[in-house]
Amino acid sequence: MSLILKSIFNVWHHLSPDWLNWADQLAPAAQKINRHLVEALDLPALAQAAGGKDLVVLDLASGVGEPAFGIARILASEDDPALRGYVIASDIVPGMCAGLVERAVAEGIGNLSVVAADMEKLPFGAGTMDGISCRFGVMFCNDPDAALRDANRVLSTGGRAAFMLWAPIVDNPLFAAMDGILGNILGTGFADAGLDLFGFADPTLATSRVVRAGFGDVTITTHNPAGRIPERAAFWKPQMEMLFGPQLRAATDAERGAIDAAMFEALRPYLTDGHFQVPICFHVLAGAKG
Template sequence: MTVPVDPTNSDQFTAWDGDQGGFWADHADRFDGGAARYHERLLDAARIDPADRVLDIGCGTGKSSRDAARRAARGHVLGVDLSSKMIAVARRRAEREGVANVAFEQADAQVHPFPEAAFDVVISRHGVMFFGDPDKAFGNIARALRPGGRMALLTWQPLARNEFASTFRRLFADGKPLPEPPADAPHPFSLSDPDRVRALLTGAGLTDVELHAVSEPVWLGDDVADALAFITARQAAQLAELDETARARVVEAAREDMARHCDEHGVRYASAAWIIQATRA
């Protein structure tokens, strides 16, 4: 299958339809569990009615799409993502769970020809921060919303407020300086600036843009050994750049840090996100 991809998204397509997407597909339950405390809050913000047509951007392995479909019991949900492996997991899980009013398509939402005004609601759970040209992307997505249609997005607040990410970024660098990612580049924290979010969405023809700060713990594993195995696999590229002594040192530092963050609920780290709401003019 040939997926039309905007040239500015070619690197993202390579990653998400490659090893990065494969890792997320293989650890679907882990990633869903990590964001679980935000999940229902996002769906509540979307105010999905039983007959709504819903578009889920960056749907991953489909948890948000399936649960949106349960709320839109007489409607329909379309989940789109760059990752063929995650889309395959999403389809299998929808079939297994008997959710018939949801479909999944591998697509670049920045350029995909969505039917104009075809959806009542657009949602995204951490899926809209990776566009190469976010102005173009949100313009395309907004056109798919009917006038008066609603958008609800979940994005991260700045890296410094997200202990679950900043801690291991620092530890696995082993003292090497880490430049901050450019504000306008695609990365998990690219929509952490409220002014940038408002400019992008209003520029796309959306109104009543509101950002609500929310903070929940991110779950990494049932215990230290479980969480450490996951994080070392996720940070494998960083670890590969270190010699054997340095690798042992940073893994032990991560183990000790996780032990301080482990309680009866597992290993959990602080995080902060935005729930963003907007309306199509």
């Protein structure tokens, strides 16, 4: 394993307990935005092209389950008999995979398997997948372009891949506040923690990377949802702990209190009638294998 790959692995290995801690609480919110990814994947069109064969969908960087669980439920539903299939959830961190298995069993999801895999060197044969999904994952690779090329390799002809990607940090005030405040108080921001959330933020450059990887019929859409969260809820904590868990565990009580106070003040402009409405902004980039 290369030093860079070890570094990436270690970042997420140390964060897997934080992801598991928040998984169930965040699942409903994740499912709301996942619909944009699933729509871009176009499962009904893939099922029609498969001619009655069960679909096989690979989810990359599955973390602790989304969107793999949501897609598996769609493919196991009896609402549309023509839409049937199986999901392979994958992640580079064994701890994430172990937690994912436990959650899948607890939720009774039977049409899903879990594989520990590096998305730059997938352990699957060429043309074996009908669809590929990836939610906020490909930007964290050592070589994202290699990951895109390998995704194209394992897709069958006519298969589709859909990637959810963060738009610029200036359009994501929660992340902008987090980066600045943690930098000021703990001396660590995204770059210091080895996290490149915004490597695909420019839609033109992101599209060109997918085209260079061999995809055709490439589309990109941008979405700006904003939830409505009670003023008393420290809603930044889940994202903050899932990205900076080790640093926060090492912080003092005074530092953690200062972080929460500073986050509240930074996001106060989005507070109306006792509720925060902080927008997030992301792209969904999709393409087909010709």
